[in-house]
Amino acid sequence: MKSVNPYIIIGQGLAGTILAHHFLEAEIPFEIWDSPETHFNSSQAAGGIFNPVTGRKLEQTWLADELFNYLFEFYPRVEATLSTQFFHPMPLFRPFANEEMKTWLVERKNEIHHEYLRWESEGVWVNKAGWVDVVKLLRVSRDYFEAKGLLKIGVCAEPKGIYCEGFHGQKNPLWSCLPFLPAKGELMEIRSSQPSQEYILNKNGFVLPLGNQHFKVGATYSWKEYSNETTPEALADLQAKLQVMGVDSYEILVQKTGIRPATQDRRPFVGFHPSLEAGIFNGFGSKGVSLMPYFAKQWTDEILGRSSVHSEVSIRRFYHLFSV
Template sequence: MLKNKHSLPVLIIGQGLAGTILAHTLDQAGVPFYLVDAPKTFFTSSYAAGGIFNPVTGRKLEKSWLVDELFSYLFPFYTALEKTLSSSFFHPMPLFRPYANEEMKSWLLERKEGIDNEYLRWTDEGVWVEKAGWLDVDSLLRCSKSYFQTKNIYQEIAIHPATDLKISGDVVSFQKQTYACVIFCEGYHAQQNNPFFGHLNFLPAKGELMKISSLEPSQEYILNKNGFLLPLGNHEFKVGATYRWDDFSNQPSISAQLDLRNKLKSLGLNSYEEIEMSTGVRPATQDRRPLVGFHPHLPLAIFNGFGSKGVSLSPYFAHQWLAEWKAEGQINSEASIRRFYHLFST
């Protein structure tokens, strides 16, 4: 297997956010690869992502999981990638969380001393979160697609893993090319369509966003209160997001539209024009941890399950995936699919 790792390329299936970040990580490391992606009629979540990265989570303002490691890697990774792609898509921006009411303000202030305040700045009106921001995922994916096409390492085609991939020993063949490993980055589609990893603990969640234009809100920061208001420039904003676990269609719903209008009302925004709705299904998991690693018996791997935190999680875990592939380290045990090896038949 180690010999093949050094002499054969790897095949990445899926050019959503996860697959794109992994591909760039391999590209930077000089690892040969080929990337395939299904036509855009094959519904994906990445093009509808809010793209927010935020170092704190929940009403208790707790640090997000592995935030120090993630954010020390996140900023230089995306900054360097902008230079590689000669584009701008990484937008650090403060995030403001106004107190919901006086009761919540008192509740938080009573706990302030017990909270890790590294990323927080407290005011009378609310709490500012530093080192937050957003990634223009749509722009990143489009620029990356052009970059990979220019290098002749990209193809748009729908793959059916059970029939299109031929596994022989420690290699895989596809379209007369032999690969050392196939890496599945299919998002929530893996649960339905992947015979090798579909039995893992996926818990996909549909989300809907609204794009609006308005002269009222500030364009200098992200507003977060029972939802988010994300400035895109030119007085346009994304409003989000909704969660559903019983509908994975790619059609916007009236209920989500009403929900987002209510979020705008709670954010204090009254004058705006609705531009469009967008939908996506987050590749979330039951234990809220990614699915990263290698099949215990076959030359296959997975890079998936990042949920709504793909912008911050993907660069760090792409680095970890590569380190394990090169036998130079191991994937964090909470994210590694080793935690599910007991589910794989021998």
């Protein structure tokens, strides 16, 4: 971006927080604005899972090696900076969906296999998976930024800055031409003695152990409406997921909701506006925990003139949509 000094980061969700940590490390001056009273925060509802394997065919996620090598460096580094723990590498088990799928996958095991998989008779173990306690990362980072005098509460009046607004970004006239495709999501926290406390169970949903027989269960997808209200439909969906994962005795502690800032081409929006003093770091959809660190580093390096943001992520791919 042309010369804005210090940078104004707008939004202290997971995106703004991770970008701010990169700016701090690179000694790029900034202040960070947040307004959860007027713009609800979706990161508070995140499962926080990172998982390099996706889809029915157990494929590696896009850029898995780059993303996962970097996130295993980044989160522990921030833990040291903040003197706290929120990064929890943990085995993840994906049972085969059914006998037919098991046969199909096992017959193709040699073609499908990659370094993130370990095969067992009833499913696969996923290496390099785990979860980030997003609520804790945000809370401790907020205190840290505040102590440094970098945090401002409210909506920044100046129409310039680096916008990390999550799903609210689609209503911002600066960015409304970008092809957002938000997805509402809900999860719940339960107490139960049934699931394992040692690993994340992932079968058309997930059961994530938090300790002391406390688990997160998720997550739903819906495109009907984008309020921050929980719904009975999602509750029923979550209970059905639990049933499929073999859990039928539990106490529901809380139900949470948020909006994933997803995009039509399933790639984030990172970069500067073609003509204004504004930038965007958004569109991380359902994979913010694994995508944000790597692309925050790439963009920081681009700002320092060291390299460029990946072409599939840079908003240069949409410059033709902006009227200049």
